[in-house]
Amino acid sequence: MAMLTVASLRKTYTTDRGGVRAVQGVSFTVEDGRFYTLLGPSGCGKTTTLRCIAGLERPEGGTIQLDDEVLSGDGRFVPPYDRDLGMVFQSYAIWPHMNVFDNVAFPLRVGRARATSAEVRKRVEEALALVGLEGLEDRPAPQLSGGQQQRLALARALVRKPRLLLLDEPLSNLDAKLRERMRIELRELQRRLGITTVYVTHDQGEALFLSHRVAVMHDGGIVQEGTPREIYRDPSTGFAADFVGNATFLAGDVVEDGIAALGGRVRCSMPKDLRPGEKGLLVLRPENVVVRGAPERRPNEFGGKLEIAAFLGDHLDCIVAVGDTLVRARAHPSVQLRRGQDVWVEFPVEHCVAMRDDGWRPRALQRSFGEDEE
Amino acid sequence: MATAARGASFALPALPRSGVVIPAMAATFLLLLTVLPLSMLILGSLQVEGREGLTLANYANVYSDPRTYRLLSNSFLYAVGTAVLALSLGTALAYIVERTNVPFRRAFFAVTLVPLIVPGIVSTIAWVYLASGKIGVINKAFMALLGLTDPPFEIYSLLGMIWAEGLHLSPLVFLVMVGAMRAMDPSLEEAAVTSGARPLRTLRTVTLPILMPALASGALIMFIRGLESFEVPALIGIPARVPVFTSEIYEALRRYPQDYGSAGSLGVGLLAISAVGVWWYGRLTRRAERFATITGKGYRPRTIELGSWRWPALAFLVLYLLIVVVMPFLVLLFVSLLPFYIPSLDMFQRLTLKNYVTVLEHPDTLLAARNSLLLAVSTATIAMALTAVIAWIVVRTRLPGRRILDLLAFLPIGIPGLVLAVALIFELISFPIPIYGTLIILVVAYVTRYMPYGMRTNSAAMLQLHHELEEAAAASGASWATTFRKIVVPLLWPSLVAGWIYVFVVSVRELSSSVLLVSHDSIVVSFVIFDLQVSGQSNAVAALSVLLVLSLVVVVGLTQRVSSRIGVKGG
Numbered sequence: 001m002a003m004l005t006v007a008s009l010r011k012t013y014t015t016d017r018g019g020v021r022a023v024q025g026v027s028f029t030v031e032d033g034r035f036y037t038l039l040g041p042s043g044c045g046k047t048t049t050l051r052c053i054a055g056l057e058r059p060e061g062g063t064i065q066l067d068d069e070v071l072s073g074d075g076r077f078v079p080p081y082d083r084d085l086g087m088v089f090q091s092y093a094i095w096p097h098m099n100v101f102d103n104v105a106f107p108l109r110v111g112r113a114r115a116t117s118a119e120v121r122k123r124v125e126e127a128l129a130l131v132g133l134e135g136l137e138d139r140p141a142p143q144l145s146g147g148q149q150q151r152l153a154l155a156r157a158l159v160r161k162p163r164l165l166l167l168d169e170p171l172s173n174l175d176a177k178l179r180e181r182m183r184i185e186l187r188e189l190q191r192r193l194g195i196t197t198v199y200v201t202h203d204q205g206e207a208l209f210l211s212h213r214v215a216v217m218h219d220g221g222i223v224q225e226g227t228p229r230e231i232y233r234d235p236s237t238g239f240a241a242d243f244v245g246n247a248t249f250l251a252g253d254v255v256e257d258g259i260a261a262l263g264g265r266v267r268c269s270m271p272k273d274l275r276p277g278e279k280g281l282l283v284l285r286p287e288n289v290v291v292r293g294a295p296e297r298r299p300n301e302f303g304g305k306l307e308i309a310a311f312l313g314d315h316l317d318c319i320v321a322v323g324d325t326l327v328r329a330r331a332h333p334s335v336q337l338r339r340g341q342d343v344w345v346e347f348p349v350e351h352c353v354a355m356r357d358d359g360w361r362p363r364a365l366q367r368s369f370g371e372d373e374e
Numbered sequence: 375m376a377t378a379a380r381g382a383s384f385a386l387p388a389l390p391r392s393g394v395v396i397p398a399m400a401a402t403f404l405l406l407l408t409v410l411p412l413s414m415l416i417l418g419s420l421q422v423e424g425r426e427g428l429t430l431a432n433y434a435n436v437y438s439d440p441r442t443y444r445l446l447s448n449s450f451l452y453a454v455g456t457a458v459l460a461l462s463l464g465t466a467l468a469y470i471v472e473r474t475n476v477p478f479r480r481a482f483f484a485v486t487l488v489p490l491i492v493p494g495i496v497s498t499i500a501w502v503y504l505a506s507g508k509i510g511v512i513n514k515a516f517m518a519l520l521g522l523t524d525p526p527f528e529i530y531s532l533l534g535m536i537w538a539e540g541l542h543l544s545p546l547v548f549l550v551m552v553g554a555m556r557a558m559d560p561s562l563e564e565a566a567v568t569s570g571a572r573p574l575r576t577l578r579t580v581t582l583p584i585l586m587p588a589l590a591s592g593a594l595i596m597f598i599r600g601l602e603s604f605e606v607p608a609l610i611g612i613p614a615r616v617p618v619f620t621s622e623i624y625e626a627l628r629r630y631p632q633d634y635g636s637a638g639s640l641g642v643g644l645l646a647i648s649a650v651g652v653w654w655y656g657r658l659t660r661r662a663e664r665f666a667t668i669t670g671k672g673y674r675p676r677t678i679e680l681g682s683w684r685w686p687a688l689a690f691l692v693l694y695l696l697i698v699v700v701m702p703f704l705v706l707l708f709v710s711l712l713p714f715y716i717p718s719l720d721m722f723q724r725l726t727l728k729n730y731v732t733v734l735e736h737p738d739t740l741l742a743a744r745n746s747l748l749l750a751v752s753t754a755t756i757a758m759a760l761t762a763v764i765a766w767i768v769v770r771t772r773l774p775g776r777r778i779l780d781l782l783a784f785l786p787i788g789i790p791g792l793v794l795a796v797a798l799i800f801e802l803i804s805f806p807i808p809i810y811g812t813l814i815i816l817v818v819a820y821v822t823r824y825m826p827y828g829m830r831t832n833s834a835a836m837l838q839l840h841h842e843l844e845e846a847a848a849a850s851g852a853s854w855a856t857t858f859r860k861i862v863v864p865l866l867w868p869s870l871v872a873g874w875i876y877v878f879v880v881s882v883r884e885l886s887s888s889v890l891l892v893s894h895d896s897i898v899v900s901f902v903i904f905d906l907q908v909s910g911q912s913n914a915v916a917a918l919s920v921l922l923v924l925s926l927v928v929v930v931g932l933t934q935r936v937s938s939r940i941g942v943k944g945g
C-alpha cells in the first residue's frame with residue numbers, strides 16, 4: 001500500500017546566470033499500485049520533480065507525502081537514504097567496480113534492516129530472475145550490454161521491495177527494437193508487482209503505452225493530467241495536443257455551431273464557456289481525418305490538393321493543402337491517391353471538439369529535432 | 375567519446391606527401407629528444423675517463439658502496455612520504471571544495487591555483503625561513519608563546535623535507551582529483567544514496583573505489599615527482615645530511631674533479647626506479663579510463679550538506695591557505711625588506727627597500743629575466759606545436775608506429791631533470807656541437823621535459839573533437855595543412871592556450887636541468903635564486919623571489935584574460 005502525494009512542489013536552481021525555475025507548483029497524486037508518467041519536452045522539469053521525490057534535491061516549497069509520512073515539506077526533509085524507494089537513472093548508474101551480484105545486493109546490505117547473507121542471496125536471485133538476468137551474478141558490471149545494464153538497474157531498484165519505484169527515462173539509451181521490447185516487459189512487471197511507480201519520459205508513445213495516468217508537463221508545471229486516452233483524445237491545451245501525437249490545428253473565431261476556418265465554417269461541439277466572437281481552436285488527429293478522391297457532399301468536407309502521400313506500410317501518411325492550411329491525414333494503405341491530385345478531406349463532426357485558443361501552434365520540425373536530443 | 379576517438383582513415387590517402395613527411399619529421403624529433411640522450415647516458419655510465427671500451431666499473435664502484443643504499447632508502451622514504459602527504463591533502467581539499475557546500479568554495483578554487491605557479495625553489499626557501507630550527511619564524515613564535523626552550527620544528531630533517539615537498543605538490547593533486555571527481559557520473563553516488571546508503575558509507579563503498587584508479591595513479595606521479603625533485607634535497611637535504619639520489623648526482627658533478635661515472639650510474643639507477651613507476655602509472659590510467667563514466671549533463675552534482683561541519687571544513691581550507699600560500703609569501707616579503715635577517719619583531723623597525731634596489735640594479739638579474747622569458751616563451755611554443763602534431767598523429771591516424779610516438783612523447787615524465795641534464799652533457803661530450811652553455815641546450819632540455827604535459831593536453835582535447843569535423847573540411851577540398859590550420863587549431867585553441875600557459879610557468883620554474891646546463895651567459899632566474907641562496911645572500915634571494923612570484927601571477931593572469939577573449943568557447 002503506497003500512495004504518493006505531491007503538492008505545490010517548487011524547485012529553483014541557482015546557477016551562474018541566475019535562478020532557473022525548474023519546477024513551479026507541481027501537484028499530483030499517484031494511487032497505490034499505479035503507473036504514473038510525467039511526460040514533457042526536454043527541460044520542462046520532469047527529472048527535477050522525480051529527484052525531489054527521491055530526496056536528491058531539496059525543494060524550496062510544497063510537500064511530498066508517501067501514505068501518511070511527510071517526506072518533504074512542513075519543515076521536514078527525510079534524506080534519500082531513509083526513503084523507502086528504488087530508482088533507475090537515465091545513465092543506469094551501474095557501479096563499475098562491482099559485479100552483477102554485488103550491484104543488486106547493495107541495497108540489502110546498506111539499508112536500515114540488514115538481511116542475512118542467505119537471505120541476500122535469495123532475494124538477489126529473485127530480483128535477477130524478475131528481469132531475466134539469471135546466471136549472470138558473477139559477471140563484472142562493465143561487461144554487460146546496454147540492455148542488460150538497464151535490467152540490472154531495474155533489479156537493483158526492486159530488490160528491496162520498496163514502496164515506490166522511480167524511473168528517469170530508463171529506455172532512452174536503448175536502440176529502437178530493444179526499447180520496444182523493454183517497454184512491454186516493464187509494463188508487465190509493474191502490473192504484476194503492483195508497485196507504485198513514477199516514470200519520466202519525453203516519448204509520448206512510451207507514456208501512452210505504459211501508464212495508468214499521464215501528466216503532461218510544460219515549463220515547470222503540469223498542463224494536463226489524465227488517462228492516456230483522455231490525454232490523447234481530449235487535450236485541454238494546444239501544447240498538450242501538439243506534444244501528445246500529431247495534429248492539425250485549425251484556429252478561428254467562434255461562430256454558431258463551429259469556428260470560422262478554411263474559408264468557411266467547420267462544425268464542431270464547443271465547451272460551454274466558449275462564446276461566439278471568441279477565439280477557438282480545433283485540434284484534429286490525422287486518423288480522424290478522412291481523405292477521398294471524390295467529394296461526397298458531407299458536413300465538414302473541404303476540397304484541397306494532395307501535397308504528400310507517403311506509404312508507411314500500415315497506413316498512408318497524407319498532407320493536404322486546403323487553401324494555405326496544411327491538413328495531416330492518415331488513409332488506408334490500399335487507397336489509390338497520387339501526389340498533386342485534387343482530394344477532399346472530411347472532419348467527422350463527432351471527432352470535432354473545439355477549445356479556447358491559447359495561442360500555441362505546432363512546431364512540427366522543431367519538435368522532431370527536439371526529440372533526438374535526450 | 376568512443377566514436378570520436380576512432381582514427382580517421384582519410385588522413386593518409388588525402389595527403390600523399392605530408393602524410394609521410396610530417397609524421398616522419400615528428401618521429402625523428404622525438405627520437406633525438408628522448409632516445410638519443412638516454413642512450414648517451416647509458417653509454418656514458420659505462421665508460422671510465424682515460425680508459426678504452428665499455429666497463430661496469432662505475433656501477434661496481436657506486437653500488438658496492440653502502441652509502442648508496444642509504445641514498446636509496448632516503449630517496450624512497452622521502453618520495454613515499456611526499457606522495458602520501460600531497461595525496462591526502464590534495465584529495466581532502468578536492469573533496470571538500472568540489473563535493474560539499476563549504477562556504478566560499480569558489481574563491482578557494484581561484485586561490486589554490488596560486489601555489490601551482492610558485493617555483494619549488496621559492497617555496498623551499500620560504501620553508502627554511504619558516505621552520506628552520508635555528509632561524510625559523512614559526513619556531514621562534516612557538517618558543518616565545520609557549521615558553522619552549524627547544525624549537526618544536528626542524529625543517530633540516532627527512533620529515534622537514536617531506537613536509538616542504540608534499541605541501542608544494544599538493545595543489546597538483548588537488549587539480550587532478552577535482553578532474554577525477556568531475557569525470558565521475560554523479561548518479562553512481564545517487565544510486566547508492568537512494569539504495570539506502572548513508573553519506574559516509576556511500577563515500578566508502580562507491581566514491582572512493584571509483585576514484586581508486588585516479589588516486590593510485592596520482593600517488594605514483596607524486597612518488598615520481600618526489601624522486602626527481604631537486605630543490606628540497608639540495609637546499610634542505612644537503613645541509614641536513616639526508617642525501618638522496620638527486621642531491622648526490624648534483625654533488626658528484628660539483629666536486630672537483632667532476633665524477634661523471636658516479637653521476638651517470640646513479641642517474642641510470644634513478645631512471646630505472648622512476649621508469650617502473652611510469653610503467654605502472656600507464657597501466658593504472660588505462661584502468662581509470664575504463665572506469666570513467668561520462669555524464670550526459672554538465673551540471674555539478676548536488677553537494678553534500680555538511681551541516682554544522684561546514685565551519686570545521688572551512689577552517690581546514692583557511693589553515694591550508696595560510697600554510698601553503700600566505701605564510702611562505704609573507705615570510706619572504708619580510709626577509710626581503712630587511713637589511714639582514716634576524717627572526718625578531720624588532721626588525722619591523724628597520725624595513726628597507728634596499729634589497730630590491732640591489733637586485734634590480736644587478737646586471738645578472740636583467741640578463742636572467744630576459745633569458746627566462748625567452749626560454750619560457752620558446753619552450754611553450756615549441757612544445758605545444760610539436761605535441762599538437764604528434765597528438766594528431768596518435769589520435770587520428772592509423773599509422774603503424776603511432777603508439778611508439780605516444781610512448782616516446784610521454785617517456786620524459788620519468789626522466790628526472792637532473793638526469794636529463796647529465797645525459798645531455800654526455801651527449802655534448804660525444805658530439806661536439808658547440809651549444810653547451812647556450813640557451814639552445816636549455817630549450818632542448820625544457821622541451822624534452824615538458825613535452826608530456828603538452829601531449830596530455832593536446833591528445834585529451836583531440837579526443838573530444840569529432841573526427842568528422844576534419845573529414846568535413848577534407849570533403850570540402852581543404853588540404854591537410856589547411857584543415858589543421860583552419861579547423862584543428864581553432865577548435866583546440868582553448869586547450870592549446872591552457873597548455874601553453876602551463877608549460878610557460880613550469881619553464882620559468884625549471885631548476886633541476888638548468889642547474890647543470892647554464893653558463894654565465896645563459897643564467898636563468900631560478901638558477902640565480904638558487905645560487906644566491908647557496909652563497910648565503912638571503913635578503914637578495916627573498917627580494918628576487920617576491921619579484922618572481924608577483925610577475926608570474928601577473929603574467930598568468932593577463933594571459934588568461936587575453937586568451938579568454940580571443941579563444942573559441944567550448945571544446
Ligand SMILES: Nc1ncnc2c1ncn2[C@@H]1O[C@H](COP(=O)(O)OP(=O)(O)O)[C@@H](O)[C@H]1O
Nearest residue numbers: 013015020022041042043044045046047048673
Ligand atoms: N543541477 C542543475 N543546475 C542548474 N539548472 C538545472 C539543473 N538541473 C536541471 N536544471 C535546469 O532546470 C530545468 C529542468 O530540468 P530537468 O528537470 O532536468 O528537465 P527534464 O528532465 O524535463 O528534461 C532545465 O531548464 C534545466 O536546464
Ligand SMILES: [Mg+2]
Nearest residue numbers: 046047048169
Ligand atoms: Mg530529464
